[in-house]
Amino acid sequence: MSKNTTWTLDNTHSEIAFKVKHMMISTVTGHFEDFEATAKTDGDDFKGADFNFSAKTASINTKNKDRDTHLRSDDFFNSEKFPEMTFVSKSFDGEKLTGDLTIRDITKEVTLDAELNGVAVDPYGQTKAGFEMTGTINRKDFNLTWSAVTEAGSIVVSDKVKMVVDLQFTKEA
Structure with missing residues (x-):
């Protein structure tokens, strides 16, 4: 059954981040x-909603130019060959958002904790909905396998990556 209401992203009030x-x-x-x-969605009810998002891997920003260049390389995202990472939802029960995350050429099912912070009408009469989604993935599941160890034996980059996705949507008229 197709959903009858489309919500588009308000980029100025949204962020896809990782730690x-x-x-x-x-x-x-x-x-x-x-x-x-x-x-x-079906109206303003997000339970069972279909979510899709994508990010240009070359747009990664960690506030360090050398690190960002390394992340765009084949050691990590290989942004030239795999310019986008995508997420396509399979289910949303109001608390858990499950879907297929594709990074490089690998697709894995992931589940994010997803909280609808609310639905409100802004001063311009537009209906907005805000979400906070969090979850942890193992970067090596997506062939982001670069690794190094310090002289003291510490791993330089953890395998676990915490995703923090804050999205605000605008209801289409």
């Missing part, structure tokens, strides 16, 4: 600057 441990003592945060998302 990963560096040398197991600190956390590096990054985000994708170029991304899009849509939701399809």
Whole structure:
């Protein structure tokens, strides 16, 4: 059954970010600057909604030019060959969002904790919906396998990557 209401992303109030441990003592945060998302619902009820989002892997930003260049390389995203990462939902029960995440040429099912923060009408009469989605993936599941160990034996980059996705949608008229 197709959904009858389309919600488009409000990019200025949205972010797709990630956090990963560096040398197991600190956390590096990054985000994708170029991304899009849509939701399809039955009216204003998001239970059972269809979500899709994609991000341009070359738009990665960790506030460090050398690190960003490394992340775009074949050691990680290979942005030239695999310019987009995508997520296509399979189910949303109001708390858990399950779908297929594709990074590089590998697709895996992932489940994110997804909280609808609310639906409200803005001062311009537009209906908005805000979500916070979080989850952890293993980067090596997606062939992001680069690894190094310090002289002291610490892993430089953790295998676990925490995803933090904040999305605000605008209901299409």
